[in-house]
Amino acid sequence: MRAAVGQVGNLPEPGAGCQPARRISSCPTWFVVLAAAITVGCGASSHERAYEYMPDMARDPAYKAYAPNPVTRDGLTLQLPVAGTVPRGYAPFRYGPGEQEAARAGRELANPLRATPQVMQEGWELYRTYCLVCHGKSGKGDGPVAEKIPHPPSYTSDRVMQFPPGRLFHVITMGAGKMRPYAAQLSAAERWKVVTYVRTALQQLADQPATGQQGGKP
Numbered sequence: 001m002r003a004a005v006g007q008v009g010n011l012p013e014p015g016a017g018c019q020p021a022r023r024i025s026s027c028p029t030w031f032v033v034l035a036a037a038i039t040v041g042c043g044a045s046s047h048e049r050a051y052e053y054m055p056d057m058a059r060d061p062a063y064k065a066y067a068p069n070p071v072t073r074d075g076l077t078l079q080l081p082v083a084g085t086v087p088r089g090y091a092p093f094r095y096g097p098g099e100q101e102a103a104r105a106g107r108e109l110a111n112p113l114r115a116t117p118q119v120m121q122e123g124w125e126l127y128r129t130y131c132l133v134c135h136g137k138s139g140k141g142d143g144p145v146a147e148k149i150p151h152p153p154s155y156t157s158d159r160v161m162q163f164p165p166g167r168l169f170h171v172i173t174m175g176a177g178k179m180r181p182y183a184a185q186l187s188a189a190e191r192w193k194v195v196t197y198v199r200t201a202l203q204q205l206a207d208q209p210a211t212g213q214q215g216g217k218p
């Protein structure tokens with residue numbers, strides 16, 4: 001406290017120049033020059049155009065994204081992606097809807113995940129969010145809304161027990177019969193987590209960790 005009072009009372013040494021604490025008051029000239037330069041640079045009144053430094057980039061002719069374009073070969077401004085382009089991190093899903101395609105996905109797609117505690121936990125959370133309402137907590141087809149819709153099958157029915165993991169993945173991705181697809185809600189990785197959860201926890205099937213082709217997003 002004493003030191004602070006002492007500092008306020010002390011004047012800077014002669015010749016100390018722009019001390020940080022005194023810079024503004026002791027060097028006003030620079031501010032005046034700078035302010036004048038900015039004012040002059042921006043220039044002008046509302047009636048006159050201001051001076052522009054290198055205006056080329058600011059004044060290029062811009063087309064609206066969806067406007068016709070006389071310059072491009074196909075007449076479009078926003079160009080289409082090159083044929084065969086896929087978004088980053090996107091694996092194409094090469095199966096259509098229906099029984100035959102579901103069976104083919106079952107033969108060809110392998111679950112890339114193991115039933116680790118983390119996968120099971122995340123699988124449960126996704127199942128609880130997206131499937132439980134119809135299929136029920138234990139997967140018997142007895143969820144809260146099951147009475148009001150075409151009855152979902154039990155996962156332990158003879159039919160669904162025959163489904164390989166890839167077919168469950170297909171059901172979630174493309175839907176099945178009256179069930180809607182969930183590809184828009186669940187990423188491919190999330191779908192595999194649900195598949196792993198359903199098979200391990202609800203169907204009590206022990207899958208071997210698989211290698212090979214993995215499903216993607218349609």
Ligand code: HEC
Pocket residue numbers: 127130131132133134135149150151152153159160168171172176177178179180182194198
């Ligand atoms: C809105 C209710 C509803 C939700 C939510 C729902 N399902 Fe279904 N699911 C059904 C119905 C209804 C059927 C029977 C469809 C049919 O046979 O026409 C079905 C059928 C199935 C089948 C059997 C398909 C077949 O070919 O027999 C599986 C497997 C399945 N669902 C898994 C899931 C999974 C996994 C989720 C969560 C990602 C889910 N379902 C979410 C209503 C639902």
